[in-house]
Amino acid sequence: MSLECGVFHTRYESDMGLRPRPVQRIRLAFFATFVLLFPFVAGPYWLDLANQIAIATVGAIGLNILVGYTGQISLGQGAFMAIGAYTAGLLTLNAGLPWGVSIALACVVTSLAGTFFGLPSLRLKGLYLAIATLAAQEIVEWGMTHWTAVTGGTEAIVLPAPSLFGVRLNSSFAFYWFGVLMAAGTALFAANLFRTRMGRAFVAVRDQDIAASVIGVNIFRTKLLAFATSSFFVGLAGAMIAYYRTIITWERFTLETSIVYLAMIIVGGLGSIRGSFFGAVLITLLPALITNAGRALQDTAPVVANLLPYAQQAVFGIVIILFLVFEPKGLSKLWGNVKDYFHVWPFAYRRG
Amino acid sequence: MPILEIRDLSLRFGGVTALAGLSMEVCHGELLALIGPNGAGKTSVLNCVSGLYRAQKGTIDLKGRDGASHALHRLAPHRIAALGVARTFQNIELFKHMTVLENLMLGRHVHMRGGVLSGGFYVGRQRRAEIEHRRAVEEIIDFMNLEPLRSAEVGNLAYGNQRLVEMGRALALDPLILLLDEPTAGMNAEEKESMARFILDVQEERGVTVVVIDHDIDVIMDISDRVVVLDFGRKIAEGAPDEVRNDPAVIDAYLGHAREERAAVGAGT
Numbered sequence: 072m073s074l075e076c077g078v079f080h081t082r083y084e085s086d087m088g089l090r091p092r093p094v095q096r097i098r099l100a101f102f103a104t105f106v107l108l109f110p111f112v113a114g115p116y117w118l119d120l121a122n123q124i125a126i127a128t129v130g131a132i133g134l135n136i137l138v139g140y141t142g143q144i145s146l147g148q149g150a151f152m153a154i155g156a157y158t159a160g161l162l163t164l165n166a167g168l169p170w171g172v173s174i175a176l177a178c179v180v181t182s183l184a185g186t187f188f189g190l191p192s193l194r195l196k197g198l199y200l201a202i203a204t205l206a207a208q209e210i211v212e213w214g215m216t217h218w219t220a221v222t223g224g225t226e227a228i229v230l231p232a233p234s235l236f237g238v239r240l241n242s243s244f245a246f247y248w249f250g251v252l253m254a255a256g257t258a259l260f261a262a263n264l265f266r267t268r269m270g271r272a273f274v275a276v277r278d279q280d281i282a283a284s285v286i287g288v289n290i291f292r293t294k295l296l297a298f299a300t301s302s303f304f305v306g307l308a309g310a311m312i313a314y315y316r317t318i319i320t321w322e323r324f325t326l327e328t329s330i331v332y333l334a335m336i337i338v339g340g341l342g343s344i345r346g347s348f349f350g351a352v353l354i355t356l357l358p359a360l361i362t363n364a365g366r367a368l369q370d371t372a373p374v375v376a377n378l379l380p381y382a383q384q385a386v387f388g389i390v391i392i393l394f395l396v397f398e399p400k401g402l403s404k405l406w407g408n409v410k411d412y413f414h415v416w417p418f419a420y421r422r423g
Numbered sequence: 424m425p426i427l428e429i430r431d432l433s434l435r436f437g438g439v440t441a442l443a444g445l446s447m448e449v450c451h452g453e454l455l456a457l458i459g460p461n462g463a464g465k466t467s468v469l470n471c472v473s474g475l476y477r478a479q480k481g482t483i484d485l486k487g488r489d490g491a492s493h494a495l496h497r498l499a500p501h502r503i504a505a506l507g508v509a510r511t512f513q514n515i516e517l518f519k520h521m522t523v524l525e526n527l528m529l530g531r532h533v534h535m536r537g538g539v540l541s542g543g544f545y546v547g548r549q550r551r552a553e554i555e556h557r558r559a560v561e562e563i564i565d566f567m568n569l570e571p572l573r574s575a576e577v578g579n580l581a582y583g584n585q586r587l588v589e590m591g592r593a594l595a596l597d598p599l600i601l602l603l604d605e606p607t608a609g610m611n612a613e614e615k616e617s618m619a620r621f622i623l624d625v626q627e628e629r630g631v632t633v634v635v636i637d638h639d640i641d642v643i644m645d646i647s648d649r650v651v652v653l654d655f656g657r658k659i660a661e662g663a664p665d666e667v668r669n670d671p672a673v674i675d676a677y678l679g680h681a682r683e684e685r686a687a688v689g690a691g692t
Contacts, residue, residue, distance in 0.1 A: 083557045084550075260543040267542030267549055268528075268535045275518050275529050282516035285473050286596060287504035287533035300539050342520070 089262050110247045118243035120359055125250030126311045127351035129257045131335045132344055133304030136261060138333070139341035140270070141297035142277030143192050147204035148332040150188075150211035151302045153324035155181040155309025157215065157222055160230050160319045170233035170240075170314055177310040178303045185302020192294045208326055215321040228319040246315050253311060254348075257304050261344050264300070273297050274342070334387070338394045340403025349402035357390065358383055425486070426451040426600060426632050427472065432481035432496075434467055434656070441467040442478065443656040449600065451486075454626045454633045456643040456664075459653035460676055465636045466513060467656070469602045473510050474500035488599060505533040507599030511589045511606060513636075519578035523588050526577055527563055530595025531556040560595055567591045567621065583614045587621070594625065600632040601625060607639055615639060619646050644668065652676065 078093070080086035090096050110118055130152060137143050159177035162168045168176070191203035215222050222228070233240040240246055264270040272293045275283035284290050313319050331354060339350020365379035398404055425448035434442040442464045449455050457465050470476040472483055472495060483495040487506050495503050509530075518526050535556055541549040564570055567587050572580060577588055586606060593601055606622065607615040619642050626633050637643050643650065644664040652660040652667055654676040660667050667673055 083554050083561075087553060087557065263545040264539060264543040267545065267553055268532060268537045269539050269542045271521070271525055271529050272532060274521060274525075278518035278520055279516050281475065282512065282518065283529075284500035285475070285504055285510055285516075286529055286592065287501045288529070289499070289501045296539055300543075 106251055110244055115243050118247055122243060122246050122250045122315060124351050124355045125254040126308050127355050128254040128348050130305055130308030130332055131347035131351045132257050132261050133301050134332050135336045135347045137297055137301035139336055141273040144201040145204040146201050146329045147188060147207040148305060149324040149326060149328035150208040151181050151185055151305040152309030153211055153215055154184050155306030156313035156319050159310035160228050160313045163230060174310040178306045181306025182299045182303040186295050186299045189295055189298025193291050208329055230317045232317055233314045241315055241317050258344050334391050338401055340401030343403035346401050346403030361386060424451055428484045430482045432471060432478045434476060434478045441656055445656060445658055447651050447658055449632060449634055452632055453648045454646060456647035456650045457634060457636045458643060458650060463653040464656040465653055466604055469510060469604055473508055474498055474503040509593035509596040509598035510602035511593050511604055513604040515585045515589050517577045517585060517589055522574050522576055523569055523572045524574060526588055526592050527560040527595045530592040531559060563591050563595050583610055598631055603635040605637055607637055607642055615642055622646060
């Protein structure tokens with residue numbers, strides 16, 4: 072964080088705000104206006120993409136809390152989203168709970184499951200932990216497809232459409248507001264968390280766990296709390312998907328999902344909330360943009376257009392590699408660079 | 424009166440003996456220097472006291488703020504920190520991606536309350552706690568002259584400044600006893616002098632008991648009240664700096680064991 076000319080804080084409280092500078096607040100206001108106006112001008116196709124972005128933002132922030140902020144690598148994102156989705160769906164179908172209650176309970180259940188699968192982190196670090204969470208992914212995937220009595224196996228589960236005051240919530244327009252509310256709430260919660268005591272402890276465990284323990288951080292507790300907090304939001308993302316699509320299938324929650332989400336937070340920026348959002352936007356839009364480009368080229372260059380669908384995976388991979396090589400801190404850092412540039416523009420005397 | 428009492432401490436790593444039945448005391452309010460040749464077990468002592476190593480044998484007792492005696496050898500590092508034992512490391516162990524301010528705020532961890540929920544919602548009590556402890560941290564920043572670095576990321580700071588921040592973080596814990604592992608390592612003469620001044624200030628102004636390990640004998644002799652000399656995991660000498668300086672066993676340990684026999688003959692033992 073850099074200082075701004077002419078901004079003076081006379082109380083710690085104002086200095087410790089999330090958006091301590093006027094410029095930041097103006098930027099936020101612009102963004103909020105855009106978000107509020109967007110659904111009135113966008114068609115259903117773009118609204119659907121926006122909803123996917125909202126869900127991915129919640130999931131990516133959840134994963135980033137664990138991987139980016141606490142340094143515990145997880146390949147179990149898909150599994151935790153599955154637990155969220157199936158719990159939310161089955162609670163409504165079998166226990167007849169209203170969708171809101173089901174989603175809340177699904178978050179709690181996923182949080183507990185995440186804590187359980189986080190137990191190996193007390194002994195394992197880095198790649199070893201990644202493999203342990205991979206085991207969680209495989210176990211849950213196997214459970215989804217084989218525990219037929221509960222999950223319906225490979226058959227899809229169809230949920231009743233959620234409604235609020237008689238409005239069906241799974242239409243693109245209605246869900247948009249729910250999605251934005253959840254994404255904004257998650258972002259605000261995470262931002263607050265990482266400027267307070269426990270959030271700092273998460274980061275301390277990532278940066279230097281021995282020093283953290285010597286300064287009084289209970290490492291075991293902190294790691295498990297990170298798993299619990301992270302899984303809570305990942306479960307929320309899973310439950311949101313379930314109610315948005317009103318169909319739950321196991322294919323949505325495979326290892327590939329885990330990897331896509333890891334890609335999101337790497338491309339967006341590890342340990343950054345705004346980066347989680349950027350990553351969610353890019354990784355959600357990328358396939359859509361490639362498909363659109365294919366359609367646009369259908370008449371002029373049919374050869375390229377026919378190849379593009381196959382190129383999708385390759386482009387996905389190339390984007391990740393390019394980010395790892397050229398900007399390992401992700402889109403969040405790029406955005407920071409742009410801000411820094413305009414910060415002192417046109418008198419660029421400060422080293423960016 | 425001792426604030427820290429180490430009795431018969433033995434620590435082995437496989438076949439290597441790091442500490443061999445070490446007994447020593449740290450008195451309340453003193454500045455104790457722990458010296459000895461490389462591999463004498465100095466850092467091992469600190470690691471045992473702060474709970475990073477668990478000795479196979481022996482006890483470490485701390486007289487806490489509550490007046491009760493606490494068996495540190497049975498406690499986890501974070502519990503020991505909560506009792507008021509703070510330390511720095513030989514190879515600076517800071518939270519590199521955090522700012523100076525955040526590093527120092529972590530020093531307040533044991534004095535603060537608040538978990539994930541109260542933090543995430545930033546409710547009134549948590550907000551007040553953050554501000555209140557920010558005030559305490561600003562005092563440390565003032566004490567250590569770290570104002571210009573407050574919002575700098577620690578990983579980008581110069582080496583000497585990182586040492587200061589690490590000491591600041593330990594001070595933010597408001598320690599009863601502060602363990603410093605080679606605080607002047609890698610510093611030039613000027614930096615060493617200012618670090619020595621800080622250490623003295625910590626002891627005198629803030630009334631903190633200090634245990635310091637250092638290889639710079641001049642600094643040690645200047646600032647310490649008492650010196651304990653270790654060699655091969657044993658205490659070979661103890662006393663005021665001047666007494667220790669002339670102790671034949673100490674000279675022997677430092678000059679090397681090739682002269683052991685000659686020294687033994689010379690001392691008539």
